Amino acid sequence: MPQYKYDTLAVHAGQHPDPLTGAVNVPLYLSSTFELTGVGTDRGWDYSRAGNPTRDRLESALAQLEGGQSGHAFTSGMAAIAALVAQLRAGDHIICSKDVYGGTARLFNQVVRHYGIDIEYVNTDSVDAVAAAIRPNTRLVHLETPSNPLMVLSDITAISKVAHAKGIEVSVDNTFMSPVLQSPLALGADIVMHSTTKYLNGHSDGIGGALIGSTPEHKERFCFIQKAAGGIMSPFECYLVLRGIRTMPLRIRQHEENGRAVADFLSKHPKVSKLHYPGLQTHPQHELAQRQQKGFGSMMSFDIGSRENAARFLAAIKIFLNAESLGGVESLASHSATTTHGSVSAEERAEMGITEGRIRLSIGIEDKEDLIADLNQALAAV
Numbered sequence: 284m285p286q287y288k289y290d291t292l293a294v295h296a297g298q299h300p301d302p303l304t305g306a307v308n309v310p311l312y313l314s315s316t317f318e319l320t321g322v323g324t325d326r327g328w329d330y331s332r333a334g335n336p337t338r339d340r341l342e343s344a345l346a347q348l349e350g351g352q353s354g355h356a357f358t359s360g361m362a363a364i365a366a367l368v369a370q371l372r373a374g375d376h377i378i379c380s381k382d383v384y385g386g387t388a389r390l391f392n393q394v395v396r397h398y399g400i401d402i403e404y405v406n407t408d409s410v411d412a413v414a415a416a417i418r419p420n421t422r423l424v425h426l427e428t429p430s431n432p433l434m435v436l437s438d439i440t441a442i443s444k445v446a447h448a449k450g451i452e453v454s455v456d457n458t459f460m461s462p463v464l465q466s467p468l469a470l471g472a473d474i475v476m477h478s479t480t481k482y483l484n485g486h487s488d489g490i491g492g493a494l495i496g497s498t499p500e501h502k503e504r505f506c507f508i509q510k511a512a513g514g515i516m517s518p519f520e521c522y523l524v525l526r527g528i529r530t531m532p533l534r535i536r537q538h539e540e541n542g543r544a545v546a547d548f549l550s551k552h553p554k555v556s557k558l559h560y561p562g563l564q565t566h567p568q569h570e571l572a573q574r575q576q577k578g579f580g581s582m583m584s585f586d587i588g589s590r591e592n593a594a595r596f597l598a599a600i601k602i603f604l605n606a607e608s609l610g611g612v613e614s615l616a617s618h619s620a621t622t623t624h625g626s627v628s629a630e631e632r633a634e635m636g637i638t639e640g641r642i643r644l645s646i647g648i649e650d651k652e653d654l655i656a657d658l659n660q661a662l663a664a665v
């Protein structure tokens with residue numbers, strides 16, 4: 284596809300009319316297997332674990348949106364991360380952002396470690412700390428930027444330079460930003476990962492994940508893992524994500540506008556402390572956010588003093604829903620210690636700064652005045 288502007292790309296990437304019927308929407312190919320044309324010959328597909336025409340369209344769109352070589356759709360964000368680390372061997376070492384999604388830490392600590400792979404959590408907001416953690420057997424630096432829920436940023440360009448000098452690949456979990464607001468491959472990273480469950484789907488009606496590679500070797504490797512391990516996205520889920528992508532830039536603009544307004548309101552509220560939102564000038568990495576991101580997004584978290592206060596706040600919200608997840612059209616609020624980081628030990632949470640009073644918000648696309656009024660009345664109940 285020619286170099287179209289992003290909004291055009293989002294509507295058209297992977298979306299050409301069906302060659303058989305001219306249907307303008309991507310057809311759902313609900314077929315596990317495909318008739319072969321002879322012995323060892325086919326029409327491009329043979330079995331849906333290895334490849335499916337609906338999935339192909341989504342994978343093409345994902346590659347185009349992230350400026351990569353190939354996209355690969357998985358059954359969940361976690362399946363995508365599992366596929367990412369499936370390339371490693373016993374004895375390898377991974378450097379991972381410290382304040383990473385609790386599910387990623389659970390996979391790394393309770394599954395991947397058992398394969399003899401060593402994982403080290405590093406404050407990746409410091410390039411020096413990443414450089415110091417590199418060992419001869421380090422194979423991957425996995426960044427989550429901004430991180431979850433503390434919104435800590437990692438400098439993708441600087442860390443990629445340090446890692447590449449030692450022949451190490453850098454992967455970035457771009458879930459919080461979406462492909463609209465951050466382009467890790469253009470910044471120097473090698474692989475992008477998404478939970479498509481969030482902004483790519485955008486409507487909280489499906490679970491999915493993706494890897495986007497930047498080299499032909501990634502394409503070969505991730506296609507192989509899809510076929511060998513089988514954690515692929517179903518055609519119907521692919522259809523939903525493709526549909527979500529078409530309105531993603533529009534949605535993100537509204538998410539972003541609402542996010543800034545809510546952060547501004549919360550930053551002045553006396554019951555709110557330690558508000559983390561990269562769009563605030565008080566955020567320690569505000570300058571990096573301006574440089575590396577195309578916007579500040581709509582994720583933020585704050586401290587409300589105690590678990591009891593958090594419970595009162597979550598019981599009082601009316602438009603916001605007390606629910607895990609993010610990136611859907613509706614606004615959500617969640618208690619980090621018992622949801623996203625429920626599987627992380629209390630000691631580790633305390634060390635990370637995820638207190639019992641920390642609330643994470645995913646700001647949706649409702650009217651921002653309604654959202655602020657809802658937060659205001661819920662804070663009054665605390």
Ligand SMILES: Cc1ncc(COP(=O)(O)O)c(C=O)c1O
Pocket residue numbers: 359360361362384386387427431456458459477478479480490491492608
């Ligand atoms: C930053 C981040 N990465 C990965 C995941 C895992 O994605 P999924 O729930 O689609 O498996 C999540 C889920 O919340 C997430 O927030």
